[in-house]
Amino acid sequence: MQSAITGFIQLLRSHELRVSPAETLDAMAVATTLGYGDRARLRDGLALSLAKSAREEAILLRCFDQYFDKTLAGQADPAPEADPAAAPESPAPPQEEDATLLQEAAGEFPELGEALATPLLQQLLDNDRTELSLAMGQAAAASGLGNIRMFTQKGQYTRRMLDALGEDALRRAIIALEQADSPLLELLKGYSDNLREQVRDSVEREYLLQAEGHNRQFLDDILSRTRLNQLEQRYMDEVRELVRKMARKLAARHSRKPKVQKRGQLDMGRTLRRGIATDGVMFNTYWRKVRRDKPQILALCDVSGSVAAYAKFLLLFLYSLQDVLPRVRSFAFSSHLGEISELFREHPVEKAIELANWRYGGATDYGSSLEDFAELALNDINSSTTVIILGDARNNGGDPRLEIMQSVYQRARRVLWLNPESRRAWGSGDSEMLRYQSACHFAAECNNLQQLERIIDQLLRLNH
Amino acid sequence: MHTQDFPQLESIERIEQGFEALGYICSTKIATAVFLAFQLRKPVLVEGPPGVGKTELAKTCAELLSVPLIRLQCYEGLDEAKALYEWKYGKQLLYTQVLKEKLGDLLHGARGLAESVERLHQFGDIFFSEDFLEPRPLLKAMQQERGAILLIDEVDKSDYEFESLLLEILSDYQISIPEIGTVKARVSPMVFLTSNNSRDISDALKRRCLHLYIPFPTVELEERIVLSRVPDIDATLRHQLVAFVHSLRELDLKKAPAISETLDWARSLLLLHAGDLEEDLVRSTLNVLLKFEDDVQNAESGLGELLRAARSTP
Ligand SMILES: Nc1ncnc2c1ncn2[C@@H]1O[C@H](COP(=O)(O)OP(=O)(O)O)[C@@H](O)[C@H]1O
Ligand SMILES: [Mg+2]
Numbered sequence: 001m002q003s004a005i006t007g008f009i010q011l012l013r014s015h016e017l018r019v020s021p022a023e024t025l026d027a028m029a030v031a032t033t034l035g036y037g038d039r040a041r042l043r044d045g046l047a048l049s050l051a052k053s054a055r056e057e058a059i060l061l062r063c064f065d066q067y068f069d070k071t072l073a074g075q076a077d078p079a080p081e082a083d084p085a086a087a088p089e090s091p092a093p094p095q096e097e098d099a100t101l102l103q104e105a106a107g108e109f110p111e112l113g114e115a116l117a118t119p120l121l122q123q124l125l126d127n128d129r130t131e132l133s134l135a136m137g138q139a140a141a142a143s144g145l146g147n148i149r150m151f152t153q154k155g156q157y158t159r160r161m162l163d164a165l166g167e168d169a170l171r172r173a174i175i176a177l178e179q180a181d182s183p184l185l186e187l188l189k190g191y192s193d194n195l196r197e198q199v200r201d202s203v204e205r206e207y208l209l210q211a212e213g214h215n216r217q218f219l220d221d222i223l224s225r226t227r228l229n230q231l232e233q234r235y236m237d238e239v240r241e242l243v244r245k246m247a248r249k250l251a252a253r254h255s256r257k258p259k260v261q262k263r264g265q266l267d268m269g270r271t272l273r274r275g276i277a278t279d280g281v282m283f284n285t286y287w288r289k290v291r292r293d294k295p296q297i298l299a300l301c302d303v304s305g306s307v308a309a310y311a312k313f314l315l316l317f318l319y320s321l322q323d324v325l326p327r328v329r330s331f332a333f334s335s336h337l338g339e340i341s342e343l344f345r346e347h348p349v350e351k352a353i354e355l356a357n358w359r360y361g362g363a364t365d366y367g368s369s370l371e372d373f374a375e376l377a378l379n380d381i382n383s384s385t386t387v388i389i390l391g392d393a394r395n396n397g398g399d400p401r402l403e404i405m406q407s408v409y410q411r412a413r414r415v416l417w418l419n420p421e422s423r424r425a426w427g428s429g430d431s432e433m434l435r436y437q438s439a440c441h442f443a444a445e446c447n448n449l450q451q452l453e454r455i456i457d458q459l460l461r462l463n464h
Numbered sequence: 465m466h467t468q469d470f471p472q473l474e475s476i477e478r479i480e481q482g483f484e485a486l487g488y489i490c491s492t493k494i495a496t497a498v499f500l501a502f503q504l505r506k507p508v509l510v511e512g513p514p515g516v517g518k519t520e521l522a523k524t525c526a527e528l529l530s531v532p533l534i535r536l537q538c539y540e541g542l543d544e545a546k547a548l549y550e551w552k553y554g555k556q557l558l559y560t561q562v563l564k565e566k567l568g569d570l571l572h573g574a575r576g577l578a579e580s581v582e583r584l585h586q587f588g589d590i591f592f593s594e595d596f597l598e599p600r601p602l603l604k605a606m607q608q609e610r611g612a613i614l615l616i617d618e619v620d621k622s623d624y625e626f627e628s629l630l631l632e633i634l635s636d637y638q639i640s641i642p643e644i645g646t647v648k649a650r651v652s653p654m655v656f657l658t659s660n661n662s663r664d665i666s667d668a669l670k671r672r673c674l675h676l677y678i679p680f681p682t683v684e685l686e687e688r689i690v691l692s693r694v695p696d697i698d699a700t701l702r703h704q705l706v707a708f709v710h711s712l713r714e715l716d717l718k719k720a721p722a723i724s725e726t727l728d729w730a731r732s733l734l735l736l737h738a739g740d741l742e743e744d745l746v747r748s749t750l751n752v753l754l755k756f757e758d759d760v761q762n763a764e765s766g767l768g769e770l771l772r773a774a775r776s777t778p
Contacts, residue, residue: 018667020671022671023671026504026506029504030500030504033499033500033503033504034496034500040492041476041492041496044492044493044496044497045496045500047493047675048493048496048497048500048674048675048676049500049674049675051675051677052667052670052671052675053511053675053677054511054677054679057675057677248664248667249667251624251664251666251667323663323664324663324664325624326623326624
C-alpha cells in the first residue's frame with residue numbers, strides 16, 4: 001500500500017506541489033498511523049502532511065478524490081472498501097443462466113471453451129468487481145499506463161490493457177460465434193463491450209490524471225520563456241501563479257541564517273581586563289555588538305508607455321518579491337516617481353498594479369524621476385543596499401541627470417539595471433542606456449520571466 | 465513527549481472528547497492534526513484568519529495534558545535574546561564586585577600581562593554557566609520535566625531571520641550555547657506555530673511542520689461552539705445568530721467576523737435579554753461583530769434581507 005502513497009505523491013508533483021523525500025516519509029508515517037480504513041481520515045492526514053497552503057490543500061483534495069477512488073478500488077488493496085461484502089451495493093447475483101448457456105455451447109466452439117477457461121471471462125460472468133478491478137490494476141501496471149501523456153495514445157493504451165487482461169481469448173471466441181452466426185453472439189458481445197468500456201474508462205481517467213499535470217508544467221515552461229510583452233491576457237492567472245512561485249523560491253533560497261554569536265551581551269573578558277586598571281573595580285562595562293546586516297533592496301520600475309507591456313509583469317514580480325522578502329521597497333515612475341511599497345501592501349495584486357500604473361504612468365522623464373528618487377531614498381542608501389532599476393532608459397531627449405545615478409552608485413552596495421530592450425538597441429535613438437550603464441555595477445537584458453528569475457537569483461546570491 | 469504518558473491523546477476520538485469537555489469544539493481535522501503531531505512528533509503550523517481558535521487550540525492542549533503552556537509571542541525585531549536565552553548580566557556584575565578580592569588572589573604571582581589575561585579568562589568562564597543563564601521561552605520549553613506545549617504565536621510577525629533560527633531548533637530540539645555547549649530538550653515539547661497569513665512563512669519552515677488550515681467553522685460546528693461557550697442563550701436565538709454571522713461572511717467585508725466575534729455577540733445579546741434577532745437590536749450591536757465602519761455600513765444596507773433569511777433558516 002506504500003506504493004499507493006508514492007503514486008499519489010507522483011501525481012501531486014505533476015500538479016506542481018513540491019514534495020520532498022522527507023515529506024514522502026512523513027506521508028507514509030501518516031498513512032501507517034491512520035490506516036487506510038477511514039478514507040476521510042486519510043484524506044485529512046495527507047492534507048496535513050503534504051499541503052503547505054490553502055491552495056495546495058485544494059489541489060491535494062482534488063487529486064485525492066481522483067486518485068484514491070482509483071487506487072482503493074483498483075490495486076491490491078487490503079482496505080475494507082475493496083471487500084465486496086462491505087461494499088454498499090453488493091454485487092449482483094452471478095449470471096448463472098448466461099454461464100450455463102455458454103458452457104453448453106462450448107462443445108460446439110472450442111474457442112469459446114478456451115475463453116471460458118480464462119479467469120477474465122469468469123470474472124465477467126460472476127460480475128466479480130473486486131477480482132476484476134485487481135486484474136485491471138495489474139494490467140495497468142503491466143502496460144505502463146502511468147506513462148500516458150497525449151490523448152493520441154489513448155487507443156494504444158486501451159489495446160495494451162486489453163491484451164494484458166488476456167482479452168484475446170474472448171476476442172477469438174466472438175469471431176468464432178460470429179462466423180457461425182450463433183445466437184449466443186450478442187450475449188457474449190455484451191460482456192466484451194462491458195469490459196472494453198471499463199478499460200476505456202480507466203485509460204481516460206489515467207490520461208486526465210497524468211496529462212493534466214504535465215500540460216501545466218509544459219505551459220509554465222513556455223510561459224516563462226515567452227517575451228513578456230507577448231504574453232496574452234488569458235494566461236494572466238497562470239503567469240501570476242508562476243511569478244509567485246518564482247518569488248517564493250527565491251525567498252526560500254535566500255532567507256538568511258542568523259548570526260548566532262552576534263547577540264548583545266556583556267563582554268566579560270573585556271570588562272574584567274579593563275577593571276584591572278581600576279584595581280578590579282569595573283567602572284566601565286563592555287558589550288558585544290549586535291551587528292545587524294540586513295541587506296535592503298530598492299526597486300524602481302518604469303511604467304511609462306514605451307514599456308507598458310513589460311511593466312505589468314515587472315510590477316507583478318516586484319509585488320511578489322516584496323511579499324516574500326522583507327526589506328524590499330518598490331517605486332514606480334514615468335514623468336515622476338513615487339514609492340508604491342504601501343500600495344503593494346494594502347491592495348491585492350491586480351488592483352495594486354492598476355493603481356501603480358494609474359498614478360505613475362505616462363510620458364517618460366528619467367531625470368525628474370531620479371530627482372524624486374534621490375529625495376525619497378538617497379539618504380537611506382548605504383553599503384548594504386541594492387538598487388534595481390527596471391526600464392528601457394528611453395528619456396525622450398530630456399536631461400538624464402546622470403549625476404544622481406552616480407551618487408546612487410557610489411553609496412549603494414550594488415546597482416543593477418534590467419532593460420527589456422535587446423543590447424543592440426541600447427544607446428540608439430533616445431536611449432540613455434549606455435550612459436546610465438556607466439553608473440551601474442551590472443546591466444542586463446531582461447525580457448522574459450526566466451531571465452528575470454535568473455538575474456534576481458544571482459543578485460541575491462551576491463548580496464550576502 | 466512520550467505516547468504512553470498521555471492517554472488523553474491516544475486516539476482522535478479521545479482528543480475530540482477531551483477538547484469538548486474543556487469547551488473547545490473542533491472539527492475532526494483539527495483533532496487529527498493534534499493526534500498526528502503527537503504520534504509523529506512534528507510541530508503544527510496553524511494558519512487561518514484571526515479569531516478562529518488557533519491560539520486557543522494550543523492552550524486547550526496544554527490544559528488537556530496538564531503540562532505548562534509556554535508562549536512566545538512573535539513581533540518584528542524579536543531576537544534570540546528574547547526568544548532563546550540571555551545572560552543575567554546584572555547578576556554577573558554583582559558577582560564580580562563581590563569576588564573582587566578574589567581577583568587579587570587570582571592574579572597574585574602572575575608573570576606579565578599575558579598570564580594575567582590568561583587567568584582572567586578562566587575566571588570569566590564561571591560567569592557563563594547555567595547559574596547566570598536566563599532562559600527565554602524556547603529554552604524554557606525544553607527544560608520542562610514532563611514536556612510542554614510550546615506556542616509560537618503569530619510567527620508571521622517575526623522576521624525571516626528568526627524563522628531560520630526556529631527551523632534549527634525545531635529540527636532537533638536542541639540549542640547550542642557557545643559558552644556552555646549544547647542543551648538538549650529533556651522531553652521534546654509539542655509545538656504549535658500560528659500564523660494569520662500576514663506574509664508567507666518560509667518554505668523550509670512549512671516543510672518541517674504539519675500544516676493545519678483552520679477556516680471559518682461550518683454552521684453546525686459554530687452552533688456547538690456557541691452552545692459550549694455561552695450555554696445560557698436560547699436555542700432558537702443561537703441558531704439564528706449563527707446563521708446571521710454566516711451570511712455576513714458571504715459579504716465582501718474588510719474583516720469578516722470570526723468565532724471570537726460570534727461569541728462576543730452572543731454574550732451581548734444574552735446580556736440585553738434578546739429573545740429574537742430584532743432589526744433595531746442587531747443594528748445597535750453590529751459593531752460587536754464588525755470592526756470597520758465600512759463593513760458596518762455595508763451590512764446595514766441589506767440588513768432587513770439578511771435578518772429575514774437568518775430567521776427563516778431551517
Ligand atoms: N473551536 C472553538 N471552540 C470554542 N471556542 C473557540 C473555538 N475557536 C475559537 N474559540 C474562541 O474564540 C476566541 C478567539 O480564539 P483565538 O484562539 O484567540 O483565535 P486566533 O488565535 O485564531 O486568532 C477564543 O476566546 C476562544 O475561546
Ligand atoms: Mg491568536
